[in-house]
Amino acid sequence: MENLINNKFLLLTYIALAINFAVSAFMLTNDPILITTEKIYSIAGEAGAISCGPIIVVKENHKDDYEYLRHEYQHYCNQAVLTPIGHFMIYVFGAFEGFVRYGNWKMAYANNPLERDAFDKQNDGIEFKVFDWNLKQKKTITNGR
Numbered sequence: 001m002e003n004l005i006n007n008k009f010l011l012l013t014y015i016a017l018a019i020n021f022a023v024s025a026f027m028l029t030n031d032p033i034l035i036t037t038e039k040i041y042s043i044a045g046e047a048g049a050i051s052c053g054p055i056i057v058v059k060e061n062h063k064d065d066y067e068y069l070r071h072e073y074q075h076y077c078n079q080a081v082l083t084p085i086g087h088f089m090i091y092v093f094g095a096f097e098g099f100v101r102y103g104n105w106k107m108a109y110a111n112n113p114l115e116r117d118a119f120d121k122q123n124d125g126i127e128f129k130v131f132d133w134n135l136k137q138k139k140t141i142t143n144g145r
């Protein structure tokens with residue numbers, strides 16, 4: 001215990017891992033929190049929707065777009081199971097592996113295993129629930145069929 005307190009790196013690593021698994025446990029037992037916003041900036045430029053841990057952010061003009069929400073929900077599910085840090089490491093590895101293989105980031109993105117999984121599922125038609133942060137209530141997402 002004294003060793004843990006004296007070693008700041010080890011202490012911060014344990015705190016990060018504890019938060020990582022706590023977030024994962026929260027995600028496995030709750031619905032995603034959906035936030036609607038005007039604009040989303042990511043490292044890949046302007047995006048229609050992104051997900052990070054328990055939060056899915058969607059741009060105003062895509063808030064009723066099943067494909068966008070279902071795509072991000074798949075990322076949410078993968079993050080819940082792989083834990084956010086595990087998902088991040090696999091995603092980044094997939095991005096760089098794709099860049100080495102295809103020579104450009106657009107193809108690397110399209111062929112990232114976690115993106116391919118999300119693209120495969122975005123039209124499967126399943127229903128899922130989200131907590132709509134803007135409306136402060138639960139909402140069921142369906143593909144309208």
Ligand SMILES: [Zn+2]
Binds near residue numbers: 071
């Ligand atoms: Zn995606």
